[in-house]
Amino acid sequence: MTAMLEVADLGHTYQAKDGAHTAIADLSFTVGAGELVCVVGPSGCGKSTLLRTISGLIHPTRGEVSLHGDRVRGVPEDLAVVFQDYSRSLFPWLSVLKNVEFPLRRTLGRAERRARAVEALEWVGLSTAYRKYPWQLSGGMQQRVAIARALAYRPALLLMDEPFASVDAQTRFELEDLLLKVRTEHDTTVLVVTHDIDESVYLGDRVLVLSTSPASVVADLKVDLPAQRDQITTRESEAFVALRAEVARLLNVGKTAEQVAARRRANEAQAAKWAEAERAEVSRVEAEERAAT
Amino acid sequence: MTAMLEVADLGHTYQAKDGAHTAIADLSFTVGAGELVCVVGPSGCGKSTLLRTISGLIHPTRGEVSLHGDRVRGVPEDLAVVFQDYSRSLFPWLSVLKNVEFPLRRTLGRAERRARAVEALEWVGLSTAYRKYPWQLSGGMQQRVAIARALAYRPALLLMDEPFASVDAQTRFELEDLLLKVRTEHDTTVLVVTHDIDESVYLGDRVLVLSTSPASVVADLKVDLPAQRDQITTRESEAFVALRAEVARLLNVGKTAEQVAARRRANEAQAAKWAEAERAEVSRVEAEERAAT
Amino acid sequence: GLLGGSDEQQPAESAGSGKVEKAKIKLGLLPILDVASVHIAIKKGYFQEEGLEIEPIKIQGGAAAIPGLIKGDLDISFGNWVSFMLAESKQGAKDVGGLKLINDGYQTKPDMFLILAKADSPVKSPKDFEGKTIAINTFQNIAELTAKATLEAADVDLTKVNFKEFPFPDMEAAVQNGTVDAAFMVEPFISRAQRTSGQITVLDAASGPTDGIPIGGYATTGKFADENPKTVAAFQRAMAKGQRDAADRPTVEPLLVEYAGVDKETASLVHFGEFPTSLDATRLQRVAELMRTYGLLKEEFDVKPMLVSSSGS
Amino acid sequence: MNRFIQRWAVFAGLVVVWELLTWLADDTFFPRPTEIATAAHALWLSGPVEDLFLTETVFEHVLPSIARLLGGWAIAAVIGVALGVALGRSSAAMQFAGPLLTFMRSIPPPTLVPVFLLLFTAGTQMQLATIVFGVLWPILLNSIDGARSVDATKFDTSAVFRIPKPQWVLGVVLPAASPKIFAGLRVSLSLALVLMVVSELVGTDNGIGSQLLLAQRSFEFPDMWAGIILLGFLGYAFNTVLLSFEARALAWQPRQERTPATVEEKA
Amino acid sequence: MRALTRGLLGVAGFLVVWELFGRSRLVPSDYLPPPSVVAVELMRLLGDEAFLRDVVATLLALLITVVLSVGIAVPLGLVLGSVPSVRHATRAVVEFLRPIPSVALIPLAIVVIGIGPEMKISLAVYAATWPILFNTIYALDELDPLLVETARAFGTGRVRVLFSVALPSALPFVFTGIRLAATTGLVVLVSVELLAGGSGGGLGNFIMDARSGSGRMDLVLAGTVVAGVIGYLLNEGLERAQRRWVGWSTVTTGGRS
Ligand SMILES: Nc1ncnc2c1ncn2[C@@H]1O[C@H](COP(=O)(O)OP(=O)(O)OP(=O)(O)O)[C@@H](O)[C@H]1O
Ligand SMILES: Nc1ncnc2c1ncn2[C@@H]1O[C@H](COP(=O)(O)OP(=O)(O)OP(=O)(O)O)[C@@H](O)[C@H]1O
Numbered sequence A, B: 001m002t003a004m005l006e007v008a009d010l011g012h013t014y015q016a017k018d019g020a021h022t023a024i025a026d027l028s029f030t031v032g033a034g035e036l037v038c039v040v041g042p043s044g045c046g047k048s049t050l051l052r053t054i055s056g057l058i059h060p061t062r063g064e065v066s067l068h069g070d071r072v073r074g075v076p077e078d079l080a081v082v083f084q085d086y087s088r089s090l091f092p093w094l095s096v097l098k099n100v101e102f103p104l105r106r107t108l109g110r111a112e113r114r115a116r117a118v119e120a121l122e123w124v125g126l127s128t129a130y131r132k133y134p135w136q137l138s139g140g141m142q143q144r145v146a147i148a149r150a151l152a153y154r155p156a157l158l159l160m161d162e163p164f165a166s167v168d169a170q171t172r173f174e175l176e177d178l179l180l181k182v183r184t185e186h187d188t189t190v191l192v193v194t195h196d197i198d199e200s201v202y203l204g205d206r207v208l209v210l211s212t213s214p215a216s217v218v219a220d221l222k223v224d225l226p227a228q229r230d231q232i233t234t235r236e237s238e239a240f241v242a243l244r245a246e247v248a249r250l251l252n253v254g255k256t257a258e259q260v261a262a263r264r265r266a267n268e269a270q271a272a273k274w275a276e277a278e279r280a281e282v283s284r285v286e287a288e289e290r291a292a293t
Numbered sequence C: 001g002l003l004g005g006s007d008e009q010q011p012a013e014s015a016g017s018g019k020v021e022k023a024k025i026k027l028g029l030l031p032i033l034d035v036a037s038v039h040i041a042i043k044k045g046y047f048q049e050e051g052l053e054i055e056p057i058k059i060q061g062g063a064a065a066i067p068g069l070i071k072g073d074l075d076i077s078f079g080n081w082v083s084f085m086l087a088e089s090k091q092g093a094k095d096v097g098g099l100k101l102i103n104d105g106y107q108t109k110p111d112m113f114l115i116l117a118k119a120d121s122p123v124k125s126p127k128d129f130e131g132k133t134i135a136i137n138t139f140q141n142i143a144e145l146t147a148k149a150t151l152e153a154a155d156v157d158l159t160k161v162n163f164k165e166f167p168f169p170d171m172e173a174a175v176q177n178g179t180v181d182a183a184f185m186v187e188p189f190i191s192r193a194q195r196t197s198g199q200i201t202v203l204d205a206a207s208g209p210t211d212g213i214p215i216g217g218y219a220t221t222g223k224f225a226d227e228n229p230k231t232v233a234a235f236q237r238a239m240a241k242g243q244r245d246a247a248d249r250p251t252v253e254p255l256l257v258e259y260a261g262v263d264k265e266t267a268s269l270v271h272f273g274e275f276p277t278s279l280d281a282t283r284l285q286r287v288a289e290l291m292r293t294y295g296l297l298k299e300e301f302d303v304k305p306m307l308v309s310s311s312g313s
Numbered sequence D: 001m002n003r004f005i006q007r008w009a010v011f012a013g014l015v016v017v018w019e020l021l022t023w024l025a026d027d028t029f030f031p032r033p034t035e036i037a038t039a040a041h042a043l044w045l046s047g048p049v050e051d052l053f054l055t056e057t058v059f060e061h062v063l064p065s066i067a068r069l070l071g072g073w074a075i076a077a078v079i080g081v082a083l084g085v086a087l088g089r090s091s092a093a094m095q096f097a098g099p100l101l102t103f104m105r106s107i108p109p110p111t112l113v114p115v116f117l118l119l120f121t122a123g124t125q126m127q128l129a130t131i132v133f134g135v136l137w138p139i140l141l142n143s144i145d146g147a148r149s150v151d152a153t154k155f156d157t158s159a160v161f162r163i164p165k166p167q168w169v170l171g172v173v174l175p176a177a178s179p180k181i182f183a184g185l186r187v188s189l190s191l192a193l194v195l196m197v198v199s200e201l202v203g204t205d206n207g208i209g210s211q212l213l214l215a216q217r218s219f220e221f222p223d224m225w226a227g228i229i230l231l232g233f234l235g236y237a238f239n240t241v242l243l244s245f246e247a248r249a250l251a252w253q254p255r256q257e258r259t260p261a262t263v264e265e266k267a
Numbered sequence E: 001m002r003a004l005t006r007g008l009l010g011v012a013g014f015l016v017v018w019e020l021f022g023r024s025r026l027v028p029s030d031y032l033p034p035p036s037v038v039a040v041e042l043m044r045l046l047g048d049e050a051f052l053r054d055v056v057a058t059l060l061a062l063l064i065t066v067v068l069s070v071g072i073a074v075p076l077g078l079v080l081g082s083v084p085s086v087r088h089a090t091r092a093v094v095e096f097l098r099p100i101p102s103v104a105l106i107p108l109a110i111v112v113i114g115i116g117p118e119m120k121i122s123l124a125v126y127a128a129t130w131p132i133l134f135n136t137i138y139a140l141d142e143l144d145p146l147l148v149e150t151a152r153a154f155g156t157g158r159v160r161v162l163f164s165v166a167l168p169s170a171l172p173f174v175f176t177g178i179r180l181a182a183t184t185g186l187v188v189l190v191s192v193e194l195l196a197g198g199s200g201g202g203l204g205n206f207i208m209d210a211r212s213g214s215g216r217m218d219l220v221l222a223g224t225v226v227a228g229v230i231g232y233l234l235n236e237g238l239e240r241a242q243r244r245w246v247g248w249s250t251v252t253t254g255g256r257s
């Protein structure tokens, strides 16, 4: 596979009145064409910032991002993004269907646009909500509209920021499989930010583990699972279980032994308290019952 | 335990220009004082609507909600909500600290307010972001601010709508434990909407499984796990595994056998395609390598 | 059209169209008594006899008259002498050959410019004005000039008198509710103030030094006068007849009701001024002198070059 | 510094063009900027040293006008924001008062002079009334709009935490509406200058506006233009002050880094 | 319907106060005739052709004013609101121009434009442009950056972002500006008609005649009421258009309390 996306020595510092904040320290990695890479990392470490720099929405303060060997300056062609804050990224004045059609207006005729949008909405299970407005949808439905919009656009590079955070487990599985299907069919390169370790292993060709803020690459794991995956068999496979344990371990790398120990102590103290509370509760209830009879 | 919250024959229909939409069909359940109940259900089934009716923000079109035996008409006293749309529920003109302090101004003096807010922010791991504004935070950090605000308020009834959707796995565990700790210490009654089946079992005294839209109660499972829970041992226990399988099964109840079969067929077709694609890719790469050497 | 703008249409060929350069005259008029003569002349066909067709254009206040003339939207306009002379002294119309005065229009008679006070006002005589406030329609115009001249003649210290600007229609109320102590009014406001509020006269500002002072008349631009000498002459001839007829009260009174919207009762009470039939430089020079005295003109001003006297009548 | 040059370069350029045009046209109604500057200097800045070179006219006409204008604007701001927030948050109040307010909004202040004469004493009181009546509307309408457009989730959040009314209004509605309120305040501040002139049409003997009109009637066009320039200058100055307040009050708004213009290919 | 009755109640309340005030001995009824008197006069005027011509003249001028000022201010606002450098460069000029009182410029306007309806329309457009312009600029400032980022990420060009993201999102507030501009325009039109006259005719002219000729306050107030009604109807029409086109804005925002 050829390198489609190359991130080299990337760093970004947000300027604020009360001092700068470095969100990304030093990131380097490449993504091959057609690859699906999952990015995991602690909350606030700089994942969304990374996606923003790749999509050219902010200019990194250090290093560079290249697509097909060209340095990214503005927003590259053929890119789609599912933003973490999906509800704010939908246009409130457009119906669901129009929202999905929106990015297609530039390139496609009316009929084709409509067909694509309808198809994408069907994929995400929203065939009945075409005419509704975003504010008439539940959180999960809004998120699926955002996903449908990105898929209908058929981008060469698809960036997704926690795309399945607000949908239920069942739907999530379906959407994961959908994503896998779509990217194979259209040979899309995909970068998915996720918090779900299982998901990162299930979806990814590779998993990129980031450190706590400011983000740097802790590990770049190759997922050695067969390309055709299945929610049940894949997740039960030994390789899968081993990988997910590895990712979980890597995510804790930043933590010191002390922190882990402290947590364990706190848990034990907690447990003692709960036990006591439980005992108290039991005797209270017993007393009540005795009083009642 | 006495019934703190009682939902009886609840139904809600949203009126829209192009026809009404029934979000909740017929819900009845009770929550005892100090109980922690998790609500799971498919995306768009009406969970957020349920929380809205309980918090008195919308008047259900049918049935009623009672707190301590009194019918809920307006917003009840001593209630806190973590909204699903956390980023919109933060006040952009207030710093993080002020956001957390905001609901406390009514009841507490300046010093105590500050102490409470600082404590709550520490709980959620945001001790360094006091002075920042919400838009300077990552998605997960914003969500934690919303959680901190609700916890600092020390409500008698706490409603949470997918409160941990945007934080990483590790933080999520910590927040789950935090929630358990806080509710024990302050004897808070908690209702958590979640999409994570594991989480619902881990957190809940009971798990309420809702059907697809319009929502009705499919099952009301008692979680028979010891009150003191631990991320590792609890999740590994047999009872836990059995319960989560049960919840997963119940969530699929709505689906017909046909739907499930269809999915399986699609998966198989997909697998065949992928295999082919993989083969093609392999031979392409081999060809390339041959050409290179 | 519906917007109310002037419809540009060629004037109908009228009897004497061979004689005048421009048959259709856009004439700026104020909705006040001073222009009664024009309405008489139109009504009686004096303009038509001269081959002129008058398109009256209603302007409010003097503000529009001179700019209207300069822009050419008005061919001839009524206006007060003070404004015309001020504009000329400041060379306001130099691009269009200056302003030319072609017809006298209106001139004071006793009881026309009155300073009125409330019936029960402590102001009884001109001397009482010291330390008091008088409403006046516009500063630095004929009203202020005549008021000052007559007050001075009555031995009043002008530095102790305040003037405030009020439009004529609001003066009665302003006097009545004590906002000002007295007001300089003209007809028909005088008659109405006397009739409805019983306000009383303290001073006649058109007496003594200002008796028979010219108020206003008709002007055009030098350019128009040069290009249309016959038209101007024809206009002057028609106006002369109108002015003459305007002296006849029964002719004028019903017209007031018609074009100025004055009610019949007030119309029967108003005091008319003089409608002079000839343009006289000496008389107009009095206005210039007054302006000079009270600082409106910085240097000597000779009105004679402004006049286009009627050639053959 | 760069911005400063950027801002004033265009301005200076226009003044130069104006000078050239008026020099070519040589029209009494449109004097050259240099003549205007001379007139302005004579009118206002040729006073004695102990008064900072300000002339009598400044104390007699300019300062009282400014006081009235700021007073009127401040009154309108208080009424407009208070009423606007109330009407914006209460649909019943809006239904009762809406048509009446629209009706009043459409009434030209000059036609109300007789009515004002009955209600207020002429002079300062009436002028204030005229200014308030004229500049109230942009503030009121924008405040209504701002108060109405508080995001639904923020409304729900406040309701859930049972935020008391005063805190809700001051702590949520006002901040949320403040960008729109500021838009109204800025429109109405320069409108206040216009209405200051209008208010000096009737019942006055002093003020920038009455001086301006007097100059106009006496064909002292350089003086009149000097008056207009003074209004422009005052407008600019007040606006700058208001903007600095605004910058502080709206400091919480996400920084410009991500607004439409900057999200652009620099290529 | 309920909104309508409430609105009528509000107006009725105002009329009652006015009637009582007018009938009280506090003021001479000549100065402030009560609404009952004005209403009678108004009914008579509605049958008067000359009056109706005046009303139509003002109404047409107003419509032209609104269309022109929207046409000028919205594009200008989009440019100024989205290109900070242009905004900086023009700020001094704009802030200098805004406080110029159109009513005081009537003579200059006549010299340049003439005495016809064009003059009053120009002055009205000048005054009506500012509220739309400023509301457009401020609405763009408030635009959610994420919406723009979304559109940009999908390769939407700058111009299209302006027209299909920034403009729709700003539209509700722009509409408020237009409503404001409509009444401002009306006020300036009537004022200019009143102060300058000219060949335009119009409601202001009618009011001035009623005032100066016979001091008929009842006619003046009847004319004023008509101005108010014109303003109300125009506002109502605009509000209806607003509800229709940007109805989404009222539902994404918080309920009433
Ligand atoms: N506009 C901004 N100005 C200043 N700091 C910012 C801004 N946006 C983000 N940050 C900071 O940059 C860091 C990284 O933010 P980012 O949104 O990239 O995190 P993230 O990895 O996406 O986290 P999460 O998983 O919680 O969404 C955070 O500490 C945040 O506070
Ligand atoms: N304001 C509204 N107007 C009309 N319909 C609405 C409105 N809000 C929600 N709905 C509809 O009601 C149903 C339930 O919505 P709700 O937000 O309660 O779902 P949810 O269970 O919270 O889903 P999710 O898990 O995706 O957040 C959805 O089908 C949605 O389309």
Ligand SMILES: [Mg+2]
Pocket: A047, A048, A049, A084, A161, B138, B139, B140
């Ligand atoms: Mg993020």
Ligand SMILES: [Mg+2]
Pocket: A138, A139, A140, B047, B048, B049, B084, B161
């Ligand atoms: Mg929801």
